[in-house]
Amino acid sequence: MNTPKSKFSEWYNEITKEAELCDLRYNLKGFIVFMPWSVMSMKKMYAIYEKELEAHGHVPALFPALIPEGYFHKEAEHIEGFAPEVLWVTEAGKHKLEERYAMRPTSETAMYSMYSLWINGLKDLPVKIYQSCQVWRHETKATKPFIRSREFYWIEAHDAFATRKEAEAQVKEDMEMAEKVIHQQFAIPFLFFRRPQWDKFAGAVDTYAADTLMPDGKTIQQPSTHLLGQNFAKSFNVKYTDEKGESQYVWQTCYGPAISRIYASVISMHGDDKGLILPFELAPLQFVVVPILKGENKDKVITECEKIVKILLQENFTVKFDNSEATPGFKFNHWEMKGVPFRVELGERDIAEESVILVRRDTKEKIKVKTKELVAKINELKPEITKNLREKADVWFNSKLSHAGNMKELDTVLNKQGGFVKVAFCTDQMDGEKCADDIKNSCQANMRGSLYGNDELPLTNEKCVSCGKPATVYLYAARQY
Amino acid sequence: MNTPKSKFSEWYNEITKEAELCDLRYNLKGFIVFMPWSVMSMKKMYAIYEKELEAHGHVPALFPALIPEGYFHKEAEHIEGFAPEVLWVTEAGKHKLEERYAMRPTSETAMYSMYSLWINGLKDLPVKIYQSCQVWRHETKATKPFIRSREFYWIEAHDAFATRKEAEAQVKEDMEMAEKVIHQQFAIPFLFFRRPQWDKFAGAVDTYAADTLMPDGKTIQQPSTHLLGQNFAKSFNVKYTDEKGESQYVWQTCYGPAISRIYASVISMHGDDKGLILPFELAPLQFVVVPILKGENKDKVITECEKIVKILLQENFTVKFDNSEATPGFKFNHWEMKGVPFRVELGERDIAEESVILVRRDTKEKIKVKTKELVAKINELKPEITKNLREKADVWFNSKLSHAGNMKELDTVLNKQGGFVKVAFCTDQMDGEKCADDIKNSCQANMRGSLYGNDELPLTNEKCVSCGKPATVYLYAARQY
Numbered sequence: 001m002n003t004p005k006s007k008f009s010e011w012y013n014e015i016t017k018e019a020e021l022c023d024l025r026y027n028l029k030g031f032i033v034f035m036p037w038s039v040m041s042m043k044k045m046y047a048i049y050e051k052e053l054e055a056h057g058h059v060p061a062l063f064p065a066l067i068p069e070g071y072f073h074k075e076a077e078h079i080e081g082f083a084p085e086v087l088w089v090t091e092a093g094k095h096k097l098e099e100r101y102a103m104r105p106t107s108e109t110a111m112y113s114m115y116s117l118w119i120n121g122l123k124d125l126p127v128k129i130y131q132s133c134q135v136w137r138h139e140t141k142a143t144k145p146f147i148r149s150r151e152f153y154w155i156e157a158h159d160a161f162a163t164r165k166e167a168e169a170q171v172k173e174d175m176e177m178a179e180k181v182i183h184q185q186f187a188i189p190f191l192f193f194r195r196p197q198w199d200k201f202a203g204a205v206d207t208y209a210a211d212t213l214m215p216d217g218k219t220i221q222q223p224s225t226h227l228l229g230q231n232f233a234k235s236f237n238v239k240y241t242d243e244k245g246e247s248q249y250v251w252q253t254c255y256g257p258a259i260s261r262i263y264a265s266v267i268s269m270h271g272d273d274k275g276l277i278l279p280f281e282l283a284p285l286q287f288v289v290v291p292i293l294k295g296e297n298k299d300k301v302i303t304e305c306e307k308i309v310k311i312l313l314q315e316n317f318t319v320k321f322d323n324s325e326a327t328p329g330f331k332f333n334h335w336e337m338k339g340v341p342f343r344v345e346l347g348e349r350d351i352a353e354e355s356v357i358l359v360r361r362d363t364k365e366k367i368k369v370k371t372k373e374l375v376a377k378i379n380e381l382k383p384e385i386t387k388n389l390r391e392k393a394d395v396w397f398n399s400k401l402s403h404a405g406n407m408k409e410l411d412t413v414l415n416k417q418g419g420f421v422k423v424a425f426c427t428d429q430m431d432g433e434k435c436a437d438d439i440k441n442s443c444q445a446n447m448r449g450s451l452y453g454n455d456e457l458p459l460t461n462e463k464c465v466s467c468g469k470p471a472t473v474y475l476y477a478a479r480q481y
Numbered sequence: 482m483n484t485p486k487s488k489f490s491e492w493y494n495e496i497t498k499e500a501e502l503c504d505l506r507y508n509l510k511g512f513i514v515f516m517p518w519s520v521m522s523m524k525k526m527y528a529i530y531e532k533e534l535e536a537h538g539h540v541p542a543l544f545p546a547l548i549p550e551g552y553f554h555k556e557a558e559h560i561e562g563f564a565p566e567v568l569w570v571t572e573a574g575k576h577k578l579e580e581r582y583a584m585r586p587t588s589e590t591a592m593y594s595m596y597s598l599w600i601n602g603l604k605d606l607p608v609k610i611y612q613s614c615q616v617w618r619h620e621t622k623a624t625k626p627f628i629r630s631r632e633f634y635w636i637e638a639h640d641a642f643a644t645r646k647e648a649e650a651q652v653k654e655d656m657e658m659a660e661k662v663i664h665q666q667f668a669i670p671f672l673f674f675r676r677p678q679w680d681k682f683a684g685a686v687d688t689y690a691a692d693t694l695m696p697d698g699k700t701i702q703q704p705s706t707h708l709l710g711q712n713f714a715k716s717f718n719v720k721y722t723d724e725k726g727e728s729q730y731v732w733q734t735c736y737g738p739a740i741s742r743i744y745a746s747v748i749s750m751h752g753d754d755k756g757l758i759l760p761f762e763l764a765p766l767q768f769v770v771v772p773i774l775k776g777e778n779k780d781k782v783i784t785e786c787e788k789i790v791k792i793l794l795q796e797n798f799t800v801k802f803d804n805s806e807a808t809p810g811f812k813f814n815h816w817e818m819k820g821v822p823f824r825v826e827l828g829e830r831d832i833a834e835e836s837v838i839l840v841r842r843d844t845k846e847k848i849k850v851k852t853k854e855l856v857a858k859i860n861e862l863k864p865e866i867t868k869n870l871r872e873k874a875d876v877w878f879n880s881k882l883s884h885a886g887n888m889k890e891l892d893t894v895l896n897k898q899g900g901f902v903k904v905a906f907c908t909d910q911m912d913g914e915k916c917a918d919d920i921k922n923s924c925q926a927n928m929r930g931s932l933y934g935n936d937e938l939p940l941t942n943e944k945c946v947s948c949g950k951p952a953t954v955y956l957y958a959a960r961q962y
């Protein structure tokens with residue numbers, strides 16, 4: 001197999017097929033079948049993210065997948081941004097519908113129509129609701145499984161507050177949840193950028209997006225959180241009566257972790273030339289037990305393996321006893337490719353020594369463990385795997401952060417190592433879009449935004465790398481998916 | 482509030498609104514917004530059902546929500562059955578699509594197109610895959626929230642086997658899972674009927690459906706499992722090579738628990754004139770702690786309540802400390818209406834006695850419990866609630882089973898008490914449909930089918946209640962949702 005760092009695109013195509021993560025042969029362009037091995041991990045990712053959202057006061061709801069065209073048209077910037085990608089339902093049975101229904105590309109217009117009915121007074125605030133669902137966007141760009149497709153799985157959280165201050169605090173909380181879940185638990189490093197004004201979410205005041213990198217140095221967006229201000233509140237008439245009895249528009253935020261895309265990062269960031277490597281908590285199967293059969297006492301080995309399986313199952317781990325006809329070597333390769341975090345090898349000699357061989361997928365380390373100490377050892381190693389993956393990913397990610405003083409340098413460093421390249425830039429307001437277009441044309445790079453919470457200002461005597469006018473901001477450029 | 486048994490329809494409309502289970506004001510006929518209180522219970526129901534499916538060897542996958550018209554048309558009976566209700570996507574952005582896409586009303590045609598690629602040999606069998614998703618059916622009948630809507634949430638399991646025998650065993654396993662989950666855990670009694678041939682799933686050989694009753698005596702379908710035989714295998718060319726090297730069509734089954742509809746049964750079967758009653762494991766909130774503040778030592782009571790909350794949270798229960806301004810009586814009513822299984826009341830006198838008052842929602846029983854024995858008492862009572870609800874439901878359900886010797890009797894008993902009425906019938910093969918239509922016209926009742934696993938045959942000297950010809954089968958009639 002290729003390695004993700006040397007030939008990423010080939011590796012990615014190979015692993016998604018070999019490990020049976022998806023099937024691209026469904027006869028609808030841009031739609032994939034999510035196969036069990038990926039779905040089992042994504043379900044765990046959903047559960048972890050939902051738990052975190054609920055710990056921060058969110059509750060789940062389910063809004064219709066279809067949005068009447070009338071709702072959809074209420075926020076002008078929003079419709080302009082999404083209309084080119086909307087799939088429209090126009091017929092039911094043999095009949096043409098009177099109004100078209102949009103398959104939700106995102107649910108602001110579906111949800112805020114209801115928020116205007118639900119929110120009346122301060123007692124109704126804050127509203128913090130999420131839904132786990134799929135959305136549909138008829139992408140014109142090339143699709144790539146999990147990374148970009150016309151149907152993808154995400155969580156969208158939509159919050160409403162009495163004040164701008166609370167909405168801003170929510171944006172910060174959204175970022176902290178991303179750190180806790182995606183970095184700490186999924187072991188994916190990222191940076192939070194405030195997107196330039198020309199690249200924000202359609203209808204938002206400001207967009208903050210977590211960008212990570214793929215092994216080829218190109219960036220891919222993880223969750224984004226948007227300060228919507230009162231834009232949608234005004235379009236959808238979402239108001240509350242304040243203490244003085246006056247009618248006020250709410251302040252809103254929305255947050256969108258795309259689980260299927262974060263999954264793409266997990267498999268790409270951690271994988272190697274043997275295949276998948278997964279954090280223990282995301283693995284569909286956590287243990288494979290492989291009998292090493294040599295002598296005549298095969299039954300004894302099988303029986304001992306079954307004992308080990310039972311011990312592991314009692315701990316609520318997921319376990320496969322691979323007692324098939326294949327050779328141990330074949331089994332090792334197969335389950336390493338599938339990313340099973342631990343392999344337990346057990347032969348006759350091990351029985352005599354009352355021990356097993358425990359093999360870590362991430363480090364390939366082989367550890368001899370006394371059977372009676374097996375569970376304790378596993379509980380000690382479990383968090384070590386995530387920690388190891390995270391530290392390795394962090395080191396690599398940080399090596400991909402650089403800066404450039406001019407366009408030529410920018411192009412050189414992007415060609416050499418990709419990653420995020422800091423450059424001085426005229427402005428991240430709408431006026432800067434022309435310079436961003438120039439950089440896109442000459443370096444195939446996008447301006448991802450300014451670093452959130454940065455203390456890099458004020459700039460002194462710096463010039464915009466594109467137009468040469470005095471710079472007002474540092475922006476980070478990257479080639480993107 | 483009305484009671485479900487006396488004025489069901491009024492009660493149902495009232496409780497779905499009052500308890501904030503759904504909102505009907507979304508501007509799309511037949512589509513509802515599933516609000517947090519229902520979604521939190523449905524998520525638990527999904528988790529319980531998925532666990533049971535996985536314990537029986539099923540794995541999850543996610544197939545596209547859209548089905549190309551070409552796939553959809555492959556099985557003739559199937560398309561005939563579903564075409565009148567299909568929502569069609571015909572446009573993307575500003576463009577008309579070359580082929581229409583169906584929003585899945587069910588996923589046989591999406592999934593079996595892939596199964597034909599995935600299944601080649603015996604090593605690929607059995608396939609046991611489920612997906613948790615929503616489906617869309619543009620119903621022409623009147624809609625009612627959770628009971629019948631144009632978008633509903635279900636699980637669909639689609640299995641393929643080498644032999645008919647295995648497929649038949651799967652149908653039986655599907656029924657056993659329904660018993661274990663819906664009857665044992667959700668406390669909903671039902672009967673499994675083999676549907677008459679004219680009322681089976683479009684494309685199936687046989688349909689077995691679990692029917693329960695609503696408090697007004699009308700029946701509502703719970704999960705159904707279908708023996709598909711080789712019908713779809715032939716249409717979709719799903720084959721494997723057997724031991725002799727010969728190509729064989731697989732035998733298939735599919736299974737569909739509609740979670741949103743089962744939820745309708747849960748709230749209707751167990752509710753009373755105070756509102757919802759929920760099994761402990763399905764309740765969004767399991768405990769509400771209410772301080773009884775009378776004397777001057779309010780702080781002391783609050784502090785003690787907080788201690789109780791902490792104890793309950795440590796057990797991973799969901800707990801609300803209702804420390805709002807409202808009176809205890811108001812709080813009692815509110816949380817009873819919401820179906821919270823346990824209320825903990827705590828006043829100054831209780832502190833002195835180192836005890837609390839624990840109130841069960843299902844029996845209204847008030848139990849004085851020593852604080853240090855609280856957790857043990859709860860763990861003792863938890864399963865008692867489900868058991869009590871189940872036994873009560875069983876008694877009532879069984880009182881609704883009856884028989885009738887002729888049409889007049891049938892109509893009388895249906896008017897009097899509803900439920901399932903056993904009648905002798907000419908045949909459950911296609912020829913019987915005319916008699917079924919007659920009964921529908923004269924008694925507004927549907928023939929739900931013959932009891933699965935019944936030993937009621939052979940009939941002697943019985944005549945069909947409709948045509949008077951010799952009867953070959955007992956069928957059960959009921960008015961239905």
